Amino acid sequence: xxxETPWKRWLLALLAYATASALNVFLQxxxxxxxxxxxxxxxxxxxxxLAGAGPGLAxxxxxxxxxxxxxxxxxxxxxxxxxPAELLILGLFLLAGGLAVGVSAWSRWxxxxxxxxxxxxxxxxxxGRMAAWDWDVRTGAMSFSGGAEAVFGKTWAHVDEAWPxxxxxxxxxxxxxxxxxxxxxxxxxxLGRMHRADTGELRWVETHGHVHCDALGRAVxxxxxTADVTDRQLALQASQAAEERFHLAxxxxxxxxxxxxxERRYTWIYNTRFGLQPADVVGRRIGETIPxxxxxxxxxxxxxxGEPVQFQVDGRFRDQPYHLLCSVRAAGRDAEGRVxxxxxxxxxxxxxxxxQAQLRRESQRKDxxxxxxxxxxxxxxxxIRYAVAMLGEDVAPAVREQARSIIGRQAAHMARLLxxxxxxxxxxxxxxxxxxxxxxxRGVIEQAVDNTRPACAALRHRLVVSLPPQPVWVxxxxxxxxxxxxxxxxxxxxxxxxxxxxxxRLDEEGAEAVVSVSDNGIGIAAADQAQVFELFTxxxxxxxxxxxxxxxxxxxxxLVELHGGRIGVFSEGVERGSRFTVRLPLAAGAAEAQPxxxxxxxxxxxxxxxxxxxxxxxxxxxxxxxxxxxGGFAASAVHDGAAALRAxxxxxxxxxxxxxxxxxxxxxxxxxxIRRRPGGAAVTLIAITGWGQEKDRAQTAQAGFDExxxxxxxxxxxxxxxRTLQPAALGAADAG
Numbered sequence: 001x002x003x004e005t006p007w008k009r010w011l012l013a014l015l016a017y018a019t020a021s022a023l024n025v026f027l028q029x030x031x032x033x034x035x036x037x038x039x040x041x042x043x044x045x046x047x048x049x050l051a052g053a054g055p056g057l058a059x060x061x062x063x064x065x066x067x068x069x070x071x072x073x074x075x076x077x078x079x080x081x082x083x084p085a086e087l088l089i090l091g092l093f094l095l096a097g098g099l100a101v102g103v104s105a106w107s108r109w110x111x112x113x114x115x116x117x118x119x120x121x122x123x124x125x126x127x128g129r130m131a132a133w134d135w136d137v138r139t140g141a142m143s144f145s146g147g148a149e150a151v152f153g154k155t156w157a158h159v160d161e162a163w164p165x166x167x168x169x170x171x172x173x174x175x176x177x178x179x180x181x182x183x184x185x186x187x188x189x190x191l192g193r194m195h196r197a198d199t200g201e202l203r204w205v206e207t208h209g210h211v212h213c214d215a216l217g218r219a220v221x222x223x224x225x226t227a228d229v230t231d232r233q234l235a236l237q238a239s240q241a242a243e244e245r246f247h248l249a250x251x252x253x254x255x256x257x258x259x260x261x262x263e264r265r266y267t268w269i270y271n272t273r274f275g276l277q278p279a280d281v282v283g284r285r286i287g288e289t290i291p292x293x294x295x296x297x298x299x300x301x302x303x304x305x306g307e308p309v310q311f312q313v314d315g316r317f318r319d320q321p322y323h324l325l326c327s328v329r330a331a332g333r334d335a336e337g338r339v340x341x342x343x344x345x346x347x348x349x350x351x352x353x354x355x356q357a358q359l360r361r362e363s364q365r366k367d368x369x370x371x372x373x374x375x376x377x378x379x380x381x382x383x384i385r386y387a388v389a390m391l392g393e394d395v396a397p398a399v400r401e402q403a404r405s406i407i408g409r410q411a412a413h414m415a416r417l418l419x420x421x422x423x424x425x426x427x428x429x430x431x432x433x434x435x436x437x438x439x440x441x442r443g444v445i446e447q448a449v450d451n452t453r454p455a456c457a458a459l460r461h462r463l464v465v466s467l468p469p470q471p472v473w474v475x476x477x478x479x480x481x482x483x484x485x486x487x488x489x490x491x492x493x494x495x496x497x498x499x500x501x502x503x504x505r506l507d508e509e510g511a512e513a514v515v516s517v518s519d520n521g522i523g524i525a526a527a528d529q530a531q532v533f534e535l536f537t538x539x540x541x542x543x544x545x546x547x548x549x550x551x552x553x554x555x556x557x558x559l560v561e562l563h564g565g566r567i568g569v570f571s572e573g574v575e576r577g578s579r580f581t582v583r584l585p586l587a588a589g590a591a592e593a594q595p596x597x598x599x600x601x602x603x604x605x606x607x608x609x610x611x612x613x614x615x616x617x618x619x620x621x622x623x624x625x626x627x628x629x630x631g632g633f634a635a636s637a638v639h640d641g642a643a644a645l646r647a648x649x650x651x652x653x654x655x656x657x658x659x660x661x662x663x664x665x666x667x668x669x670x671x672x673x674i675r676r677r678p679g680g681a682a683v684t685l686i687a688i689t690g691w692g693q694e695k696d697r698a699q700t701a702q703a704g705f706d707e708x709x710x711x712x713x714x715x716x717x718x719x720x721x722x723r724t725l726q727p728a729a730l731g732a733a734d735a736g
Contacts, residue, residue, distance in 0.1 A: 048104030
């Protein structure tokens with residue numbers, strides 16, 4: 001044990017000297033005065049080793065004086081001895097004792113240095129959460145440095161005690177790595193997980209082992225260091241996760257981020273676009289990889305002023321397509337305020353800019369549509385109001401007939417506008433259901449042509465129809481296909497000057513039926529042809545006819561596509577005519593469908609059933625009642641729900657034409673109440689309303705309505721419906 005405290009060192013020297021002197025007093029009578037030097041040499045070595053050189057030399061001096069005074073002849077003579085022999089003995093004693101003290105003191109110093117080094121090593125290992133260890137490969141014995149328990153939670157005597165602490169997923173990998181290193185006698189390193197022995201906490205450790213081999217190259221010992229790197233690994237994982245999120249954000253936002261140094265060279269870049277990779281950019285100067293002057297000027301402004309700059313880069317880069325970038329640049333400064341680096345980010349806003357431009361176009365088209373709709377609705381309102389003014393009390397029959405004709409035509413025009421709007425609404429909501437059947441397309445074309453002949457005759461157009469002699473079978477909805485062809489023919493008639501020519505042609509090309517509608521009218525400019533089928537598109541044309549709502553051809557395209565076909569347009573330009581081509585897939589199979597027997601018209605109302613009209617619009621209800629009475633029906637009108645229930649009990653009508661928006665109760669409630677009353681199950685309920693969406697039809701069906709008609713209702717269609725609706729129920733009612 002090395003003594004460090006000064007007073008303890010000198011006390012030890014005093015006790016050592018006293019002990020040696022006392023021992024000499026005891027031994028010299030027994031030894032007859034021989035070897036008086038002997039007791040002092042162990043004391044000198046011990047004092048020099050435990051207390052240091054100073055106390056050791058003090059003991060040496062005191063011992064020399066004591067020997068001279070008491071045990072070296074002549075005993076009792078004062079210092080210094082006078083005889084040569086005595087001087088030689090004391091000189092040799094001082095020399096040997098000095099060497100003993102010096103060697104022992106030097107050993108003390110070496111031990112102190114070793115202890116200091118060991119303590120510093122342990123402190124370093126502890127501060128770094130590391131443990132040094134030594135493993136005897138032959139016996140499996142292990143020894144550890146100080147601080148090992150802080151890393152492992154315990155220490156162990158044999159290597160096999162370490163494996164249970166390792167994570168099960170790492171054991172096989174680590175064993176194979178260590179075994180391979182022992183066979184090859186080389187250094188090894190691994191990163192793994194282990195559970196602390198005291199708390200069971202999972203920690204990450206990094207181990208470095210050095211294999212020591214014998215003369216035959218066999219591994220005999222491994223020395224190594226194990227460090228707890230849990231904090232580093234968690235920080236690394238957090239950094240990797242943050243980097244992944246950062247990269248995901250850059251990728252999702254189509255962002256390119258980069259950094260340049262003071263020499264205007266790229267030092268880092270990520271998510272490069274325009275076909276560039278980091279290796280193409282890093283280390284190169286600004287302008288060498290992306291030769292865009294606006295980009296370069298913006299960077300130079302940041303280097304010069306040190307202020308952030310935001311700008312847009314508009315153009316092409318290399319052979320890449322057009323891009324629009326929104327870029328931000330910011331400067332990094334040193335302690336003296338000088339710009340040492342510039343960081344930046346560029347967002348590809350090409351799609352956003354295109355979307356914004358598209359939104360602006362859509363908004364303009366919407367505004368144009370609303371203006372056109374207002375115009376188109378005002379147009380028929382004026383002649384209707386004039387015609388109503390013509391219907392005074394003393395009006396000649398010819399004038400009355402002319403007014404009726406005006407009102408009928410304008411009401412039909414308004415109904416067609418509303419039908420177009422409803423069709424487009426159904427298409428955008430995928431609410432149109434085609435009533436498909438196998439049909440001969442020639443018949444559809446003939447019906448559409450017949451419907452258009454009056455308009456063509458009024459404008460003196462020559463209508464040419466070319467149909468093949470054999471049937472052309474398609475799988476489609478006859479009504480919707482007539483709507484498609486009727487719209488195309490109406491447009492051809494509208495946009496062809498009087499006396500023009502319209503041609504309809506049907507052919508088969510491969511597996512498709514091809515219908516073309518051509519005219520020699522005012523034509524379409526090449527720039528406008530790509531958008532004629534877009535919703536709310538109004539192609540600016542001069543010449544005959546109204547521009548319409550801009551939805552007719554959009555409806556046509558959607559209906560054709562619902563049939564699995566496609567439509568196109570071609571025009572050589574303004575005043576060069578147009579040709580619309582519809583292609584539909586031919587129906588599978590070549591067998592012709594059998595013609596249906598002629599339908600028989602059966603009168604189901606021999607006694608003209610009573611019709612009750614319920615509408616809070618008194619003019620609408622009364623005028624419809626007058627119209628039905630003129631057609632031979634017994635019709636009455638009431639204007640609220642309570643009156644409808646009273647009239648039903650009194651009149652027992654066979655048909656109710658029921659509006660849904662009544663002032664006291666809804667038409668749905670009236671219908672449910674009538675179904676619960678005697679005779680209510682046999683009555684035919686027809687909803688007449690301005691609401692025509694699928695959910696509205698579902699509500700009326702649930703309330704017990706048999707039919708759902710949307711205002712304005714064509715009077716002829718309504719009377720035809722009343723003569724054909726629910727023959728069994730009405731017949732039973734008549735029989736009763």
